[in-house]
Structures are given as C-alpha cells and as structure tokens.
Amino acid sequence: AQSVTQLDSQVPVFEEAPVELRCNYSSSVSVYLFWYVQYPNQGLQLLLKYLSGSTLVESINGFEAEFNKSQTSFHLRKPSVHISDTAEYFCAVSSSADRGSTLGRLYFGRGTQLTVWP
Amino acid sequence: KAGVTQTPRYLIKTRGQQVTLSCSPISGHRSVSWYQQTPGQGLQFLFEYFSETQRNKGNFPGRFSGRQFSNSRSEMNVSTLELGDSALYLCASSLIGSGGNEQFFGPGTRLTVL
Numbered sequence: 001a002q003s004v005t006q007l008d009s010q011v012p013v014f015e016e017a018p019v020e021l022r023c024n025y026s027s028s029v030s031v032y033l034f035w036y037v038q039y040p041n042q043g044l045q046l047l048l049k050y051l052s053g054s055t056l057v058e059s060i061n062g063f064e065a066e067f068n069k070s071q072t073s074f075h076l077r078k079p080s081v082h083i084s085d086t087a088e089y090f091c092a093v094s095s096s097a098d099r100g101s102t103l104g105r106l107y108f109g110r111g112t113q114l115t116v117w118p
Numbered sequence: 119k120a121g122v123t124q125t126p127r128y129l130i131k132t133r134g135q136q137v138t139l140s141c142s143p144i145s146g147h148r149s150v151s152w153y154q155q156t157p158g159q160g161l162q163f164l165f166e167y168f169s170e171t172q173r174n175k176g177n178f179p180g181r182f183s184g185r186q187f188s189n190s191r192s193e194m195n196v197s198t199l200e201l202g203d204s205a206l207y208l209c210a211s212s213l214i215g216s217g218g219n220e221q222f223f224g225p226g227t228r229l230t231v232l
Contacts (some may be wrong), residue, residue, distance in 0.1 A: 042225055042226075043122070043208055043223035044208065044210075045223070046222075049220065092139060105163050105225055106152070106153075106163065106221060107163070108161035110160045111159070111160060
C-alpha cells in the first residue's frame, strides 16, 4: 500500500518569497505523483503530475516539482509566490502497476496550508 | 466541456437518517471515485466505479454504498448517519481510471450530521 507524508501542515510566507512544500511517499510499487490545490469551499484542482520521463515537472502558474526516486520525494516549489497562491496543497500518489485492488485510487497526504502575506 | 457536478452542495441531516449524494462526471468519463474529506482524517478514498461496476473500495463500513448508472452518473448513499459522517464528500471522474489518469474533482457536497 502507498502512503504520503506532507511534512508541514502550515507554511506562512511573504509575497514574492520562494516556497517549498515537502512531500514524501512510501510504496512497494512504482507510482504516479500529483499535486492538487484546494481553494476554500472548492474541490481539488490538479496542479501538476509526474507520470514518467523528466523528473522535473512544471505547472502553468509557476510551480514546479521534482521527482526524486532515491529519496521518495516529490517536493513542490515556487520561486516567487503571490497572495492568490494562498490555498491548501495536497500531494497524492497512485499505483502505476495494473493491480485491480489499487488501480485508479489516489492516496493523499494530510495537506499543507500555504498562506501568503502581503 | 462542463466539469464534474455534485448535488446537493450542502446537506443537513440528523443522526440515524440516510442520505444520497449525486455526481455527474465529465462527458465521456467512465470512472467515478468518491472521497471523504474531514479535518481529522484528511482525504480518504471511499470507492471507485467503472462501467457500472465497483472496482475499488476503501476501508469504510457497509453503511457507505454507491452505484453507477449506464450514463456514468454515480450516487453514494450513507445509511444510519452518525455524527462522524459530517464531512465534505468529493467526487472525481476520469476517462478510464488508470493510475496515471488525471482525476477531475467536483466542488463537493458538504454534509452536516446533527
């Protein structure tokens, strides 16, 4: 079974500062990795995903994440945050192995609340 | 293309009652998954339906059930409601539900059990 650990429950930063939200996972099989963002009173929106290929993946709004297999990590970074980035961020994994018991199922971390102050 | 819709958005029920939540996936998507989100437990997987068949199930009691119709719309039902069932219930749809397939989430149904 997979599990996801988000090391920080809350990350406060000032506007235009860099930020890193940490995510580690454990799995006995190969995985796909995702970052989702949730704004208040809304569902989850996919921010970026790693399926295969380049270990560095980017989103359209300036976030990036790097898959590190040896450290089983998928940390999310942004070089300069904006107030509108204030939201809760969830790291998630799913199995890349075709196993009926886990296919399509996402395992989520507990979330990191990013608060950007002016 | 319309996104995932969930109805109702808010529900208030009392203990012992039962409730049905509805989810309409994105057109063409055949997989629908349900998740429960609470402050204490975070996001937990309930079940996944694909082509009207339950393909995966999380660790929830039998009071939680679901189904999927031929048009891929899905419902989940919770019987004999308990206070601890108060949560945001999220539905997600994807094309075929494989591990790497992006799941698109609806806005959720906020259930409050009094």
